[in-house]
Amino acid sequence: MSAQEKIDIDLFKVVFRAMAQSDNLEIMANHLTQLLVAALEIKGCTIFALNPESEELEVLASFGLSMNYVNKGPVLSDKSITDTFNGKPTVIRDVANTRHLQYPEDAKKEKIGAIVSIPIKFYGKVIGALRLYHHELWDVSEKDVDSLFVLAENIGLAMTYTRVLKAIKTIKYTVDDIHGLWLLEEQ
C-alpha cells in the first residue's frame, strides 16, 4: 500500500463539525472513532484516557475491534507503544515485525496488520492516546500522521473542556441546593 494522503480539509471539516456538535464526550469520541474508520477505510480505532496513577490506558471509545481484543487486559503505558507517552506519534507498519506491542499475539488473532498511535496532549502533558488499526500493512503518509496529531490535540482540548463543564455543572447543582435559611437570609 502506497503512502497516499487520505486526510484533507473536507475530512477535517466533517470531523471537527462532529466534535463541535456534541456536548457529550462519550458520544463525541464514539463518532470520531466511527468517522476515522469510515474515512481511512481501516479496521478499527480507539481513544484511550491515561490513568496517571496506574499508568494504564483506559478505553474511552472504540469502534471496529472485537470486545475480546478491547478487553484483552490492562494496557500499560510503559509496555505498549511507549513512544506515544514521550509525546511522539508511532507508526507500526507491520505488527508481525515489532517489539513495541504489549499483546502481539492478541493483535495477530484480531488480524491487525498495522497500528498508528498518536499521543493526546493537553498543555504538553500526555493525557491519552488515539490509536488506529489497519487490517493490512500500512504506509501512512507523514502528512496524514501530522493531521492525526492535530486531531488528537483537539481531542485533548475536548476532553478537558467537557471535564471543566462537568465540574461547573456540579458546582451549579450544589449552589442550587443551598437553602436561603442556611445562609441566614430572611425568609
Next chain:
Amino acid sequence: MAIQKILIPYNFTQIDQKAIDFVIETFSHLRDIEVGVFNAYTAAPEIETDASLITGKLKSSLSYLSQKILEKGTELDSVKQKLILSGFTESRIETIFKPRKKDIASEIIQLALDRKYDVIVLNRKHSRATRFFSGSVSHKIVMSLKNTAVCIVS
C-alpha cells in the same frame, strides 16, 4: 406477589456478563420476575451532503458501518437465551436496543422511569481516568432515582 421488573444495562463486555450471572443466581428461582436487557448504542454521525468526493465516499462507508452497528443488536438475543436456559420465562424477557441521545446514565434513568423498573443491576469498572472525564454512571443513577433498588456488581 407483584411482578418485580429488573433492568440490566449491557455492553457486551465480560463484566456485563458478571451482572447477568448475578441476576441468574439471585432471581432465577423467583416466579414473578420481568427482565429488560438494555444496550444504548452510538449511531453513526450524520454528515451534511456535499459535492465533495471524500464526503460522498464517507457517507456510503458510514451507511455500511450503521448496518454493522445495528447487527450488534442481535447479540442481545444470546443473552436472552442464556436467561431462558437459566429458568426465566421467555415472555418476560425483553431486549431493548436503541440509539443513545445523551449520556449513558441519563438513558438508563429515562428507561427506568418510563418502564417503571424496580431493580437496576449495574456493573462498575475500575476505570478512574475515564470516570474523571466522562463521569460515574452508577453515581448519577443512584443520585437520580427514587424507589428503585440499584445493585452494583464490581
